[in-house]
Amino acid sequence: MIRGRVVGRFWATKRIExxxxxxxxxxxxxxxxxxxxxxxxxxxxxxxxxxxxxxTAASWLGGGKIPIDALIIGSLDEPGKTDKPKSK
Amino acid sequence: MIRGRVVGRFWATKRIExxxxxxxxxxxxxxxxxxxxxxxxxxxxxxxxxxxxxxTAASWLGGGKIPIDALIIGSLDEPGKTDKPKSK
Amino acid sequence: MIRGRVVGRFWATKRIExxxxxxxxxxxxxxxxxxxxxxxxxxxxxxxxxxxxxxTAASWLGGGKIPIDALIIGSLDEPGKTDKPKSK
Amino acid sequence: MIRGRVVGRFWATKRIExxxxxxxxxxxxxxxxxxxxxxxxxxxxxxxxxxxxxxTAASWLGGGKIPIDALIIGSLDEPGKTDKPKSK
Amino acid sequence: MIRGRVVGRFWATKRIExxxxxxxxxxxxxxxxxxxxxxxxxxxxxxxxxxxxxxTAASWLGGGKIPIDALIIGSLDEPGKTDKPKSK
Known part of the structure; x- marks a missing residue:
């Protein structure tokens, strides 16, 4: 999965079914x-x-003809990231 | 999905079925x-x-033997993009 | 799809089925x-x-156990590419 | 497959099913x-x-509507990597 | 497909099924x-x-729950690569 931040929104009135x-x-x-x-x-x-x-994104939405290939699956509670240098 | 701009068109008379x-x-x-x-x-x-x-592109077009892996699903109404710096 | 130019050919006698x-x-x-x-x-x-x-490449070839993930679907008639700068 | 190192953990209470x-x-x-x-x-x-x-990640987990596209399949025993320059 | 050279081997005793x-x-x-x-x-x-x-890699190996997304399908006989500059 990709971790990211929401930065905008788009609309597409002219679209496929x-x-x-x-x-x-x-x-x-x-x-x-x-x-x-x-x-x-x-x-x-x-x-x-x-x-x-x-x-996988389309499958969650029902699969078949659904033309979606990227889906937000969750919102992060907190970063909680740690990146300790590897001890030798 | 990828956001982009149409910049050209190609034809392929010699093609698979x-x-x-x-x-x-x-x-x-x-x-x-x-x-x-x-x-x-x-x-x-x-x-x-x-x-x-x-x-997903082929599935929307009917799946099976359709050899397409990239499909335009919509035309954007307006950019509407915002990218405010994160407030601390 | 990816647009490209044929630059070589490879043979693999030792191969899977x-x-x-x-x-x-x-x-x-x-x-x-x-x-x-x-x-x-x-x-x-x-x-x-x-x-x-x-x-999608394997599906066109018959799917199932066919181990191919990249397929030439057509040969371009002419470049025909245009890339005019966006007028404001 | 991608080889990598675990560097953090995330939680997402707000999530899809x-x-x-x-x-x-x-x-x-x-x-x-x-x-x-x-x-x-x-x-x-x-x-x-x-x-x-x-x-493939979703399939291992049961497929269908499971929205996961990256799965740890194993933990490496030892690096064991060699990269000898090609002799001419 | 990706062309490459074998440079190492890894073992993973702790693994999924x-x-x-x-x-x-x-x-x-x-x-x-x-x-x-x-x-x-x-x-x-x-x-x-x-x-x-x-x-496609998992499908060749039998599909279903097989968690493999990269498979060697052949060993190259000889490079045979040519890359002549395009004559105008």
Whole structure:
């Protein structure tokens, strides 16, 4: 999964069929780079989220013809990241 | 999904079977880099679009033997992007 | 899909089962980087092609145990690329 | 598969359904870059692991609606890496 | 597919279930970067190989719960690469 931060939102009135209810949010990945992920949790700007990509995103939404390849699966409680240098 | 801009179009008369009706458009991703996406919406040059990649693209088109791995799923209404620095 | 140019060919006598008839061609992507794609169209060196990647390639070839994840789906008629700067 | 080192852990109380029991661990890939992988082995910080990505991760966990695209499949016994220069 | 060279081997005694018989080999891609691929051909160090990635690797191995996303499908007979500059 990719860890990132919500930085924007997009709308697409002209669209293909079978896009479910939800929002297209722009995510800035923790390591750099941006992507558009589908959101059904109601995430807001600056929220830190986990994004799943690929056909797994469509499968969760019901599979078949659903054309979504990136889905927010959760909002992070707290960073809690540690990165201690490896002791020799 | 990838956000990008339509910058060109390609034709391939010599092709394998099972490619559906539509156009091969060149997309310049918002973060840099280019790819060829399949278009069934009739998008034109300079249009800002969302592209889904992987087997999800083929599934929307009917799955099975359809050899397409990138599909334009919508045209963006407006950028609407915000990127406020995180307040501490 | 990836747009690229055929730059070489490889043979692998020592191989696993279920590889169909065709050629392993080296492709130089338009944006840089190289990959090996499977070819059933008989493409030659310097030919500009479109390559589909992932499980979609195997599905076109029949799916199941076919171990191919990159397939040339067409040969480009002409570049036709335009990249006009966005007018404000 | 990606080889990496566990460098952190994340929690997401606000989450979508169908996430199985396990931990979200942050992995630093051997070649650089970070990702979040799902762990069912009980790996700890600094542990060297192998991570499988894509729909294969969800399939192992039961497939269907499971929204996981990165899974730790093993913990490395020892590096054992060799990289002798190619003799001409 | 990715072309690369075998540069190491890893063992993982602590592992999840459903990993078939074979070896975890480290591959250095021709264009740079390293990955771990599963090997059932008995490849040795310095051998030049082709690697298939994604769910296609698991499908060849039997699919279902097999947690492998990179598989060596062949060993190259000879480089045979040519890269002539495009004549105008």
């Amino acid at each position: 079978h896009i479910p209810s939800g929002a297209f949010l722009e995510i800035e990945a923790a390591g750099g780079g941006r992507m558009i992920a589908f959101d059904v949790l109601g995430c807001g700007e600056e929220e830190e989220v986990l994004v799943v990509t690929g056909s | 099972h490619i559906p009706s539509g156009a091969f458009l060149e997309i310049e991703a918002a973060g840099g880099g280019r790819m060829i996406a399949f278009d069934v919406l009739g998008c034109g040059e300079e249009e800002e679009v969302l592209v889904v990649t992987g087997s | 279920h590889i169909p008839s065709g050629a392993f061609l080296e492709i130089e992507a338009a944006g840089g980087g190289r990959m090996i794609a499977f070819d059933v169209l008989g493409c030659g060196e310097e030919e500009e092609v479109l390559v589909v990647t992932g499980s | 169908h996430i199985p029991s396990g931990a979200f661990l942050e992995i630093e890939a051997a070649g650089g870059g970070r990702m979040i992988a799902f762990d069912v082995l009980g790996c700890g910080e600094e542990e060297e692991v192998l991570v499988v990505t894509g729909s | 459903h990993i078939p018989s074979g070896a975890f080999l480290e591959i250095e891609a021709a264009g740079g970067g390293r990955m771990i691929a599963f090997d059932v051909l008995g490849c040795g160090e310095e051998e030049e190989v082709l690697v298939v990635t994604g769910s």
